[in-house]
Amino acid sequence: MKDTDYTSIFSRFRGVEGDLLPILLRIQEKDGYISETSVERVSRFLKISENQIYGVASFYSRFRFTKPGKNTVKVCMGTACHVHGGQFLTDELGWNLGISVGQTTDDGRFDFQRVTCLGCCALAPVVQINDETYGRTMVVGLKEILNKYE
Ligand code: FES
Structure with missing residues (x-):
């Protein structure tokens, strides 16, 4: 799997809190899950805590935080x-x-x-x-x- 191109993903957004879900959706589309690195990068980009990201994302069952198996x-x-x-x-x-x-x-x-x-x-x-x-x-x-x- 190729490394996530965060620059390309983030370039489509303004970097406000409301961008959180669409950004996570794009990352999951590309990687199949939301890695710890992704949470860290999104946290820095949106200037919100990693806990906030986990809190919001875990509310939606479609987000997964473990790498999918074959x-x-x-x-x-x-x-x-x-x-x-x-x-x-x-x-x-x-x-x-x-x-x-x-x-x-x-x-x-x-x-x-x-x-x-x-x-x-x-x-x-x-x-x-x-x-x-x-x-x-x-x-x-x-x-x-x-x-x-x-
Ligand atoms: S309860 Fe509907 S398929 Fe299992």
């Missing part, structure tokens, strides 16, 4: 999925991946996210890996599913 595993914890064993899937996925929700494996193969609904509640509980959706997912089949992804 494959993204999403476990649904919406009502239907929760009722049908979403927590068991979450625990088992975490155990198999060796990470918690919100983290990326050390080898960069997977990142692990929890979402509130994947829009296919009739298939609960649902796990999604990249663009592939696995409905009525059973804990016992998770390892085989994960093994499909390099």
Whole structure:
């Protein structure tokens, strides 16, 4: 991944507090996440504290602060999925991946996210890996599913 060109991103903005969200969106579009370095650079540019940036950005679920893995595993914890064993899937996925929700494996193969609904509640509980959706997912089949992804 190329280094973020902050000069090019910042040149489109006046450097006022209201620029925060659009700047973060551009950085995330380019890098796939908001790194600590990015927060530091934005903090200097907008003259607001890093804590303020984390506070605002973490309010929006679309911002992520960890580098994405090659494959993204999403476990649904919406009502239907929760009722049908979403927590068991979450625990088992975490155990198999060796990470918690919100983290990326050390080898960069997977990142692990929890979402509130994947829009296919009739298939609960649902796990999604990249663009592939696995409905009525059973804990016992998770390892085989994960093994499909390099
Ligand atoms: S609640 Fe899981 S897909 Fe809707």
